[in-house]
Amino acid sequence: MTSAPGPARRRLAIATLVVVLLVAMVLAVGLGAVHIAPGEVIGAISRGVSGADLNKADAVVLTLRLPRVVLAALVGAALALAGVLYQALFKNPLADPYILGVSSGAGLGATIVLVTVGTSFANRAFGVPAGAFAGALVTIALVVRLASRAGRADTTSLLLAGVAISYTLAAVTSFLLVVFRSSMHSVVFWMMGGLTAASWQYVGVVAGMFAAGLVIPTFYARELNIMLLGDERAAQLGVNVERFKLLVLASASLVVAAAVSVSGLIGFVGLMTPHMARLVLGPDHRLLLPASTLAGAIVMVLADLAARTVLAPVEIPVGIVTAVLGGPFFVWLLVRKERR
Amino acid sequence: MSTPQAPLLAFSSATVGYGSVAIVREVELEVSAGAFVGLVGPNGAGKSTLLRSVTGAAEVLSGAITLGGGSIVRMSPKQRARIVGVVPQTLPVAFAFDGRAFVEMGRHPWLGRLQDLSAEDAAIVDEVMELTDTSRLARERVDTLSGGDLQRLTVAQALAQRPRVLLLDEPTSHLDLNHRLQVLDLVRRLADEGMAVLGVFHDLDIAARYSDHIAVVADGSMAPAQTPERALSAAVIESVFGVKAVVRTDPVTGTLAITPVVRRADIERPTRGRVGVVCGSGAGAALMRKLALASVSVACGALNRGDVDQAVAEALDADHVDLPAFGEMTAAAEEVVRQEYAACACVIVAPTPFGRANVGNLRAAVRCGAPLVLVGEMTAERDFSGGEATSLWGEVVKAGALGVRTDEEALDTALGFIRDGAEE
Numbered sequence: 001m002t003s004a005p006g007p008a009r010r011r012l013a014i015a016t017l018v019v020v021l022l023v024a025m026v027l028a029v030g031l032g033a034v035h036i037a038p039g040e041v042i043g044a045i046s047r048g049v050s051g052a053d054l055n056k057a058d059a060v061v062l063t064l065r066l067p068r069v070v071l072a073a074l075v076g077a078a079l080a081l082a083g084v085l086y087q088a089l090f091k092n093p094l095a096d097p098y099i100l101g102v103s104s105g106a107g108l109g110a111t112i113v114l115v116t117v118g119t120s121f122a123n124r125a126f127g128v129p130a131g132a133f134a135g136a137l138v139t140i141a142l143v144v145r146l147a148s149r150a151g152r153a154d155t156t157s158l159l160l161a162g163v164a165i166s167y168t169l170a171a172v173t174s175f176l177l178v179v180f181r182s183s184m185h186s187v188v189f190w191m192m193g194g195l196t197a198a199s200w201q202y203v204g205v206v207a208g209m210f211a212a213g214l215v216i217p218t219f220y221a222r223e224l225n226i227m228l229l230g231d232e233r234a235a236q237l238g239v240n241v242e243r244f245k246l247l248v249l250a251s252a253s254l255v256v257a258a259a260v261s262v263s264g265l266i267g268f269v270g271l272m273t274p275h276m277a278r279l280v281l282g283p284d285h286r287l288l289l290p291a292s293t294l295a296g297a298i299v300m301v302l303a304d305l306a307a308r309t310v311l312a313p314v315e316i317p318v319g320i321v322t323a324v325l326g327g328p329f330f331v332w333l334l335v336r337k338e339r340r
Numbered sequence: 341m342s343t344p345q346a347p348l349l350a351f352s353s354a355t356v357g358y359g360s361v362a363i364v365r366e367v368e369l370e371v372s373a374g375a376f377v378g379l380v381g382p383n384g385a386g387k388s389t390l391l392r393s394v395t396g397a398a399e400v401l402s403g404a405i406t407l408g409g410g411s412i413v414r415m416s417p418k419q420r421a422r423i424v425g426v427v428p429q430t431l432p433v434a435f436a437f438d439g440r441a442f443v444e445m446g447r448h449p450w451l452g453r454l455q456d457l458s459a460e461d462a463a464i465v466d467e468v469m470e471l472t473d474t475s476r477l478a479r480e481r482v483d484t485l486s487g488g489d490l491q492r493l494t495v496a497q498a499l500a501q502r503p504r505v506l507l508l509d510e511p512t513s514h515l516d517l518n519h520r521l522q523v524l525d526l527v528r529r530l531a532d533e534g535m536a537v538l539g540v541f542h543d544l545d546i547a548a549r550y551s552d553h554i555a556v557v558a559d560g561s562m563a564p565a566q567t568p569e570r571a572l573s574a575a576v577i578e579s580v581f582g583v584k585a586v587v588r589t590d591p592v593t594g595t596l597a598i599t600p601v602v603r604r605a606d607i608e609r610p611t612r613g614r615v616g617v618v619c620g621s622g623a624g625a626a627l628m629r630k631l632a633l634a635s636v637s638v639a640c641g642a643l644n645r646g647d648v649d650q651a652v653a654e655a656l657d658a659d660h661v662d663l664p665a666f667g668e669m670t671a672a673a674e675e676v677v678r679q680e681y682a683a684c685a686c687v688i689v690a691p692t693p694f695g696r697a698n699v700g701n702l703r704a705a706v707r708c709g710a711p712l713v714l715v716g717e718m719t720a721e722r723d724f725s726g727g728e729a730t731s732l733w734g735e736v737v738k739a740g741a742l743g744v745r746t747d748e749e750a751l752d753t754a755l756g757f758i759r760d761g762a763e764e
Binding site: 091218220222225229230233236237238239240241282283284 | 392395396397416417418420421422425426428431432433434435436437445446448449451453454456497498501
C-alpha cells in the first residue's frame with residue numbers, strides 16, 4: 001500500500017468505484033417484485049432522458065425504482081462523507097454521525113417540524129431538512145462541548161457524550177410522538193430508516209444539500225490530511241484550524257441532515273465505508289473523500305436492495321440491514337483498538 | 341552575530357500567555373538572519389509558551405511579536421507559515437502516510453486550493469529530504485518509524501515550508517547521540533547560511549554549544565540574550581535552577597560545559613562540623629561533594645585557578661585560598677591554610693599528586709594539630725615534590741594518622757571525629 005497516490009492511481013480507483021456503483025444501481029433497479037433485465041433498465045432510462053414514448057415497464061423503472069435507487073445512493077454517499085469528515089476532524093476512526101448522536105439530533109429536529117407543521121409536501125421537502133440541519137448542528141456542538149477537555153476530545157469521552165446525547169434526544173423524540181399521537185405511525189416508520197417514500201422531488205432536495213455539503217471538503221482535502229497531525233501542528237503548517245473545523249462540521253451536519261430527512265436514522269454506513277476505503281486506499285483524503293463517498297453509495301444501494309427483496313413482499317427498514325452489518329463491524333473495530 | 345537588517349523575529353515588550361493568564365512578561369528579544377538564539381530555564385518557566393506565541397498557539401496579551409517586520413496578529417496562518425517553521429519535541433503519528441507525503445505537507449502554505457505539487461515543489465521536497473538524510477524514508481510508512489527517523493522527517497517537513505525563521509522546541513530530546521549532533525549541526529549550518537533560529541533547550545551544554553546567544557527564562561520573565569559564557573555563569577545557574585555547578589570551557593569543543601555538583605536544597609542544612617581536605621587535580625572533588633551532602637563544611641587549602649578541585653570548592657563555597665594558575669603557595673598562604681585546618685575536626689588527605697605548588701597544603705595539615713585521615717598510599721607516582729611529600733607522609737603515619745582506602749571510608753571516619761568532638 002502506498003499512501004501518496006499519484007493522480008493516475010487516484011483516477012483509476014475512482015473510475016473503478018463509479019463503474020461498480022453504476023452496475024449496482026442498474027441491478028438494484030432491475031430486481032424486485034417484477035424483474036427487469038439490465039438492458040431494459042438502461043433502455044428505459046435512455047427513453048426517459050430523451051423524452052421518447054414509455055412502455056409500462058419503463059414507468060415502473062422511472063417513477064418507482066430509479067428514484068429510490070438514486071436516493072439510496074445519495075443517502076449512502078452523504079452518510080459516508082459525514083463519516084470521513086468526523087473521523088478526520090476528531091482523529092478518531094470510531095466517529096460517525098450515528099454514534100456521535102448527530103443523526104438523532106437531525107431526527108429530533110425533523111420530528112419537531114413534522115409534528116408541529118404537518119406532513120404537507122412542501123414541509124417534507126424543505127421544512128424537514130431545515131429542521132434536521134438545525135438539529136444536527138446543535139447536537140454536534142453539544143457533543144463536542146461535552147467531550148472536550150482543554151480543547152481536546154479523546155475517543156472515550158467523545159463516544160460517551162455521543163451515546164448519552166443520542167439516547168436523550170431519542171427519548172425526547174419518543175415523547176413528542178406520544179404527545180402528537182396522530183403522526184406517530186408515519187414518523188416511526190420514517191425514523192427506523194427507510195426509503196419507501198422516495199420520489200424525484202426528494203432526490204432533488206437531497207442532491208442539492210449533498211452537493212452543497214461536498215464543496216468545502218473538496219476544497220479542503222489537503223487540510224483534512226494535515227489535521228491528522230493535530231491542531232497545533234496544522235496551525236504551524238498554515239491551516240486556519242478554527243475556520244476549518246467550523247466549515248467542516250457545518251458541511252458534515254448539512255449532509256447528515258439531508259440523509260436523515262429522507263431516510264430516518266440509518267446507522268454505521270458512515271462508520272464502515274470510510275474505514276474500508278482507508279484500509280484499501282490509505283489515508284490521503286484527496287482519494288479517501290471521493291472513494292468513501294462512492295463506496296457509501298454502493299453499500300447503501302445494496303443494503304436497500306436487500307431490504308426490499310430478502311423478505312419480499314414484506315419490506316425491512318434499511319436501517320435494520322445496515323445495523324445488522326454495522327454493529328458487529330463496530331465491535332470488531334473497538335476490540336482491535338483496545339488490543340493495540 | 342549582528343546583521344544590519346531588521347530582525348526576522350522580534351518580541352517587543354511582549355507579554356504572552358493563555359486566556360488572561362500571563363506566563364512570561366515584557367519579553368524583549370530580536371533574532372536576526374544568521375543568528376541562533378537558545379532559550380533555557382527551569383520546567384514550566386514558559387520557554388515553550390514563548391515559542392507557541394509566535395505561531396498563535398499561545399496569545400500575545402500585550403506588546404507585539406513581529407515576523408519579517410510584520411506583526412503576527414495581522415498575518416493569516418498561511419502567511420505566517422511561509423516565514424516560520426517549527427520543529428516540535430515529538431509529533432504523534434498514527435496514520436499510514438509515507439515519509440514523502442509527510443514532508444510534502446510542509447508545502448501547504450505555498451499551494452492554492454486544489455493545486456497539486458508543482459515540479460518546483462517536488463524539487464524542494466527532494467532537497468530537504470536530502471539535507472535531513474531522509475530520502476530513504478520516502479516510501480516508508482511514518483507510523484512504523486523510529487523516533488529519530490520521525491524527528492528528522494519533521495525537520496524536513498518544517499524546512500519544506502522554506503521558512504526564514506526556525507523555531508525548535510527541544511528538538512533532540514528523543515534522539516540518540518549521533519542523530520542529536522546530525523540535526524543540530526544541520527540547524528547550525530542553516531543559521532550560518534542566513535536562517536534565524538530560536539530554540540528551547542533543556543540540555544545547557546547543547547544550548548551553549550550551538551547558540552550564539554542564550555536567554556534565560558525564569559520566574560515569568562526573560563533575561564536579555566547574551567553570549568553563553570555570560571548567560572550561563574555558575575551564579576545564574578544557581579539562582580535559576582537551584583543547582584551549584586562547575587562551569588568551564590570544554591577542552592574538546594571549546595564551548596561551555598556545565599557540570600551540576602549538588603542541588604542547593606540538598607546542602608542547605610545547618611553545618612554539622614568542619615573538615616579539612618588536602619586536594620588538587622580533581623582528587624578531592626568527589627569527596628568534597630560527599631562532605632557537602634553530609635552537611636559538613638570544608639576547608640580545602642590553597643588551590644590553583646583552573647584546577648577541577650578549585651572549581652568544585654568554589655561551587656560548594658568551600659573555604660580555600662585562590663592561587664593563580666600554576667602559581668606556587670607563599671609562606672603567608674600556607675599559614676592561612678594551617679590556621680583553617682587547625683579549626684577542623686580532622687583533615688583528610690585526598691590521593692592527589694603533590695608538586696611544589698601544593699605540597700604546602702600537606703605541610704600545613706601536618707603542622708595544624710588536627711587528626712589526619714590519609715586516603716590511599718603514598719607512591720613515587722604521586723610525589724613530584726622532590727621527596728618532601730613522601731617524607732611528610734612517613735612522618736604522619738609514624739605519628740599515628742589513620743589510613744583509609746576510599747572516599748566513603750574517609751567520610752565515615754571524618755563524621756566519627758565530628759561526633760567525638762561534639763561529645764567532648
